[in-house]
Amino acid sequence: MQINDKSETKEYLANSQRYDAMTYNRTGKSGILLPALSLGLWHNFGFVDSIQNARNVLRCAFDLGITHFDLANNYGPPYGSAEENFGTILKKDFKNYRDELFIASKAGYDMWPGPYGNFGSRKYLISSLDQSLKRMGLDYVDIFYHHRPDPDTPLEETMGALADIVRQGKALYVGISNYQPKETQEAAQILKHLNVPFILHQARYSMFDRWVENGLLNTLEDNGVGCIAFSPLAQGMLTDKYLKGIPKDSRAAKDLTFLNVETVNSTIEKVTKLNAIAENRNQKLSQMALAWILRQPQVASVLIGASSTNQLKENVKALDNLQFSKEELDLIDKIVS
Template identity: 55%
Template structure:
């Protein structure tokens, strides 16, 4: 069955500029980290991506190791591009990354030029694309000179295999150094992708948004729902199919009494706003205009729609922000 995108797909989505660039991204982007590997029904994956695009989500976030197994998410999205989205390629902003282990040996992970260039070539084959819109160094490599890693990103952009350069999981200090190197090479840093949520505020303590503003770069945060903790998923126990039960990224120790107390208190604040807990968490993480976009996952169209509806909620008031801070850090 042929796919024709919704005519009104740009009417309700909010777009934010990435730093001082010409790029504008949807306030909520779709990440294919967990739900687009093998073992997931393809038609469900297709329905999620179609619905996201129909609602103005133009940014699709990938990495070489997303699956499982590694590479599977790129293959899935490549299939969707071939069957559904090819006519809309120029409306899409597709990102991928390299930094974590993909193959055996000394050139299969981290930040060498050898690895980054080879990994992107493999990603492009899986995606069926000539280029991606942004290519990220997925993590800082303490053993490779930053000049080599950033030089590889510069060379990749100049080759036409990526339009922009990005970094992920770098500290503010590392980010400032990377941005200086890229600026001197003539390929400005476009985006940084850190982890950020109500329960993980490290980038605030590191003043990363200040660093990015000085560099003219944008910020696209992942895990704004803290791997599902900031949803109603665990308010009444641990479901058998939840990430706590099935994933290495969460375990039962993450659901200690103190954390669950905060989550229940936040849920009460959300209810007072007529929002779900997830919607409150997304609204909160977008409260600073320097946050370009948040990456959300989705295991169903219904979950996707609920999270996207967070953009229709009222801005948080000063009293609500104070109440949230009291829950998170104490009054």
């Protein structure tokens, strides 16, 4: 997709102070530091969206010190379009900053028809990354993830494909996503034996979804692997969006797969109580929710989505107050349990 605007010929010059305010955390025991908040391109970057808005958000993110952009093969819609749009913007604005960026892609979910366009076979993973690199106009990604476990493909095959991807120079590091603790431990052992830099596990984590605390974070720590959290705002429930009802243009009103009216109504009492704590901290609920995840030492970064530069700037303000008192944490536990 082409960028058609008056600023098309104007060269983008990044903010010279972009690294001054952002917090960077070490990823497990690796040499990589990630920004405390990273930008996910799951929504708002496909062909159905405004590429100029996407461009503005990416520029704003980098100007704020966000160096990590997270993509996957099927982000869009349609599938592949987020990577293609990102590639267009990368070529236009970020070509001179490539070595300052940490770019991720993934494969594991449905991507193309037939038996080789899904899950975790060597055929799928290598073919998918080749397609992703072509869409983005890159020689390599900084990290490539297996997006979800495949119960029918031997883990040795999937991890072996990740190892070969690194050896081929198509990715510098590898990661996994949505793996349970036992599967994570097994993957870590295989990758260690193969001498492959396994540095990140991308996991769903929020105040309303704390499964990672039941063994996964400890497993990651034991293996020197960092955690990067996605869906930290529980698809918008951990914001002030639904405090006064369900807006007609919201995800819940549209009854999307991950969020619906019933889910919002069943949590609104908890959201109201959590919002009161946030107000006492001089934060928005969304900012407190992001800070709450970053309290975990294993969490290197939290993935945020953004539909506008204002929303992005608002989320980054979460870093202004990352400290929690024991009383606050106890009260949050009581509310969400």
